[in-house]
Amino acid sequence: MNFPTVLFQITAIGKNVRALEASARSVLYWVRHTPALAFRHRLWLVVEPEGYRTAPNVYEELRAQGAEVFVVPREYSTPLGTSGKARALQFAVEQRQALGISDTSAWVYHQDEETCVGQDTLLGISDFIQDGRGLVGAGIILYPLDWLGSPSHIQELTRSYDDFRVLDSMTMPDNPTMGFHGSHILVRADVEDSVGWDSVGYAPAEDLTFEIRVRARYGPVFGVLKGFAYEKGAFSLRDQVRQRRRWVHGVMWALRRSPELNARRRATLLYSLFTWFSALPSVIVLLASVAFHYGPLLEVTGIFTGFIWVSMVTGYLEGFRLHSEYVQRTISLSRFVLHGMVGALVDVVAPWYALATRPSLGDFIPKDRPVLADEIGGRHVPG
Amino acid sequence: MSGRSGSPTRPPPSQGDDPPDLSSLIPDSRGSTEIPSTLPPRASDADLIANPEVRHGEFRQVLEELDRLSDDLHRRPGPDAGKTDPIPVDWDEGTADATGSSPYLDERLAVASVAVSSLSRELRELGDRWHGVQEAAERVEREIGHASLESGFLRSAKEIDEIPSGSSSVPRAMRVASPAPLAAPARKPSPPRPTQYGGFTVARYNATIGGLKARRRRLAWWTVLLAAGISAVLVALAVLAREPVPSLWLALLPAVWMIPVPFFVISFFSTQRILRRNDLDMTGSP
Numbered sequence: 001m002n003f004p005t006v007l008f009q010i011t012a013i014g015k016n017v018r019a020l021e022a023s024a025r026s027v028l029y030w031v032r033h034t035p036a037l038a039f040r041h042r043l044w045l046v047v048e049p050e051g052y053r054t055a056p057n058v059y060e061e062l063r064a065q066g067a068e069v070f071v072v073p074r075e076y077s078t079p080l081g082t083s084g085k086a087r088a089l090q091f092a093v094e095q096r097q098a099l100g101i102s103d104t105s106a107w108v109y110h111q112d113e114e115t116c117v118g119q120d121t122l123l124g125i126s127d128f129i130q131d132g133r134g135l136v137g138a139g140i141i142l143y144p145l146d147w148l149g150s151p152s153h154i155q156e157l158t159r160s161y162d163d164f165r166v167l168d169s170m171t172m173p174d175n176p177t178m179g180f181h182g183s184h185i186l187v188r189a190d191v192e193d194s195v196g197w198d199s200v201g202y203a204p205a206e207d208l209t210f211e212i213r214v215r216a217r218y219g220p221v222f223g224v225l226k227g228f229a230y231e232k233g234a235f236s237l238r239d240q241v242r243q244r245r246r247w248v249h250g251v252m253w254a255l256r257r258s259p260e261l262n263a264r265r266r267a268t269l270l271y272s273l274f275t276w277f278s279a280l281p282s283v284i285v286l287l288a289s290v291a292f293h294y295g296p297l298l299e300v301t302g303i304f305t306g307f308i309w310v311s312m313v314t315g316y317l318e319g320f321r322l323h324s325e326y327v328q329r330t331i332s333l334s335r336f337v338l339h340g341m342v343g344a345l346v347d348v349v350a351p352w353y354a355l356a357t358r359p360s361l362g363d364f365i366p367k368d369r370p371v372l373a374d375e376i377g378g379r380h381v382p383g
Numbered sequence: 384m385s386g387r388s389g390s391p392t393r394p395p396p397s398q399g400d401d402p403p404d405l406s407s408l409i410p411d412s413r414g415s416t417e418i419p420s421t422l423p424p425r426a427s428d429a430d431l432i433a434n435p436e437v438r439h440g441e442f443r444q445v446l447e448e449l450d451r452l453s454d455d456l457h458r459r460p461g462p463d464a465g466k467t468d469p470i471p472v473d474w475d476e477g478t479a480d481a482t483g484s485s486p487y488l489d490e491r492l493a494v495a496s497v498a499v500s501s502l503s504r505e506l507r508e509l510g511d512r513w514h515g516v517q518e519a520a521e522r523v524e525r526e527i528g529h530a531s532l533e534s535g536f537l538r539s540a541k542e543i544d545e546i547p548s549g550s551s552s553v554p555r556a557m558r559v560a561s562p563a564p565l566a567a568p569a570r571k572p573s574p575p576r577p578t579q580y581g582g583f584t585v586a587r588y589n590a591t592i593g594g595l596k597a598r599r600r601r602l603a604w605w606t607v608l609l610a611a612g613i614s615a616v617l618v619a620l621a622v623l624a625r626e627p628v629p630s631l632w633l634a635l636l637p638a639v640w641m642i643p644v645p646f647f648v649i650s651f652f653s654t655q656r657i658l659r660r661n662d663l664d665m666t667g668s669p
Contacts, residue, residue: 026580035529036536118583120665127665140663145579161654167662168653177649224662228591230583271646278642285636292633298621301637304644306613310606311647318602322595325587 004129005106006039007096007189011088012113014051016367017058019114019232022145024062026116026230034119038126039107043067046092049074070095078198085182086206089197096193106189114367115183116145116230124227125186134223136214137186138170138179139163144326145232152240154336155343156233157319158312173220174264175211178272182207184229191218200257204359205250209258216260230326232367237346239365244350248276249359277355279348316340442510446503453499585665592663599658606651 008027012020024043031041045059045067052059052071063069070092078090096102109125111117121139128137140163143156166179182205195213203209214221234240251273255266289298320336331339657663 022578022580025578026583029580030583033529035532038536116580116583118580118585118588120583120585120588123585123665162650164654164657165650168657169649171662177646177653224657226663226665227585228583228588230580275643275646278639281636281639282643285639289637292629293624293626297629297637299618301640302617302621303614304641305617306615307606307610307651308640308643308647309613310610311651314602314606318595322591325591326582 002105004039005042005101006125006129006186007042007044007101007106007108008111008117009044009046009092009108010111010113010115011046011085011092012048012051014045014047014059014113015054016113017051017055019145019367020045020047021058021062023111023113023116024067026118027111028065028067030117030119030122034122036126037122038130044070044092046070046072046088048072048088080198080200082197082199082206083202084204084206086197086199086203086209089206093193093196096189102189102193104188104190107186108189108192109186110183111229112183112231114145114232115141118228118230120227121184121229122227124225128186128223128225135188135191135218135221137223137225138167138181139184139225139227139229140167140322141181141184141229141231142323142326143231143233144323145230146235147232147323147327147329148235149329149331149335149339150233150235151339151343151346152235152237153233153343154316154339155240155347157323158315159319160322161315161319167224170211170222171220171224174268175215175222176268178208178265178269180207180211183231184225186225187214191221202359203250203257204246204253208250208254212254212258212260212265215265216262234365235367237342240343240346241350241353243365244347245354245357246359248273248351248354252354253359273351276351280352283345283348312344439510439513442506442513445506449499449503449506453496453503589665592665596658596663599655603651603655 010020010023014020024045027041027043031037043062043066045062047059047069049071052069059067059069072088072091076087076091078087082090092108093102096106096108107125107129124139125137128134140160142160143153147153163179165177166181169175169177169179185207191214192210195210195217197206197210199206199209234243251269254261255269255273261269316336
């Protein structure tokens with residue numbers, strides 16, 4: 001019997017060694033402990049030289065246990081000269097083509113360095129391939145790893161609940177609310193390798209660019225991937241705002257430099273961006289309304305205010321309930337509310353911060369939680 | 384002479400000379416694993432596999448017994464031991480000194496003490512090894528269960544393969560690889576260490592998604608009712624305030640609050656729709 005191959009590909013700089021190691025091990029562990037999977041597996045780690053140098057022993061240990069480690073050569077360049085993560089992704093495409101595995105029998109499951117899989121993830125992948133649900137699949141991401149209840153972690157809860165909107169939108173013909181992920185996506189290898197990740201210059205949101213190209217070339221071939229992926233949020237507000245800045249730059253980049261984007265989708269993308277930008281003025285006007293007495297106009301706008309407020313609060317509450325099976329740490333309601341407000345304010349400010357700053361290739365978001373010596377025990381200390 | 388008299392057939396060892404050779408009494412590793420016949424009755428092998436506590440209980444009893452024996456052996460006769468525990472009348476003259484104690488007693492006590500300590504240690508090691516055996520048995524049992532699921536799965540997949548391609552609604556090209564599958568590289572068998580991800584199971588996924596699906600309608604109704612209530616209060620307050628209309632440029636500013644309304648409305652219906660569609664249900668939990 002012939003089974004397709006799923007290539008679990010972790011593409012990263014590689015400096016968050018502990019996070020990356022856990023992600024790789026989660027694949028090895030659950031492949032070993034999940035019977036009835038309708039695929040063979042390979043594990044690819046695609047990292048930059050500086051990441052590999054951080055802890056070569058860890059990479060070699062993973063290699064000994066079945067992972068295939070690819071260090072993107074420093075001198076490697078793509079035909080269009082892209083940089084950042086897109087460059088590493090394109091390198092992996094070329095490796096597949098060289099190995100002759102860019103065909104319908106191979107699938108690529110994309111992971112960030114902190115994307116752990118579970119039993120549900122693997123069965124979801126198996127189910128997606130068996131059912132022939134599409135050529136590209138995406139699912140819901142939870143953020144329970146090292147969850148501390150900090151403002152940035154509270155804010156991530158809303159992203160998980162928002163994923164339901166993302167998945168629904170993604171499976172519709174024109175993706176009306178622009179939903180997609182860069183991780184926890186499954187792509188048939190021939191589709192990915194025909195589209196590629198190469199762009200002119202630095203594409204801050206390479207996943208959005210990829211989605212636009214696949215949809216333009218293959219149409220609505222997107223399906224829902226069952227099972228969660230398990231990631232971790234930014235540890236600090238600074239990292240949170242830098243992460244959001246990259247997203248905003250990515251959307252702006254796609255608006256300017258994606259010829260595949262038709263007028264309707266361009267308008268949708270613009271509206272999404274505009275909505276995000278409107279958050280800060282909304283807060284300012286809300287505060288100003290006390291001073292300027294907008295009474296008569298509130299008779300109109302007030303009709304919708306209730307719905308927006310309830311929708312936002314629902315995002316936090318249901319996001320937390322989605323995580324409750326996985327998060328051990330408890331947090332008081334007052335802290336939850338306070339941290340939620342702080343985290344939301346960062347997201348409110350982020351697009352304007354992005355507007356005021358330039359895209360930075362050097363944005364490195366730490367995902368390795370600082371550990372105490374006794375937690376490390378007798379194990380290696382990367383770096 | 385200090386009153387010590389020797390036996391013609393077995394000369395007593397001299398006190399203070401080289402220590403006696405005890406090597407023949409210290410059990411080797413092969414012999415140590417044999418369970419003494421004086422232990423409590425053994426449970427059957429099947430019982431031991433099914434109830435490892437039985438064997439652990441036995442080990443504990445044996446160890447306690449040995450500890451007691453060791454304590455007894457270490458307890459030397461006191462100054463008036465002879466008064467309370469007189470020498471038997473049939474005591475061999477050659478084995479007793481003038482004070483009434485046996486010339487071999489110290490030696491025998493020492494040998495027995497070493498043997499008991501050694502036996503005790505070996506039994507503890509045996510207990511540890513048994514724990515390893517128990518874990519291995521559990522692993523074998525789990526793998527046999529997985530293998531059984533795996534073979535059932537392969538059989539059912541083979542049956543699907545044998546169905547003519549035209550009779551299935553599922554595209555075969557998506558389901559089964561056309562060219563030869565990739566062979567995984569040689570692996571060094573080393574079980575990964577499960578940490579946080581060890582708890583990411585299908586059961587938890589189903590509980591999480593099932594819970595959200597179960598409260599979908601309630602969630603929708605509460606959203607609508609609460610939104611209506613809050614909006615009603617806000618509008619009522621605005622009407623009751625009877626404030627004058629501000630200048631036009633100021634009055635238009637709150638329009639910014641309307642921008643995200645379509646986004647939130649679409650999000651609400653999208654979430655409801657995807658939960659209703661059963662796209663996320665996962666059955667067949669292994």
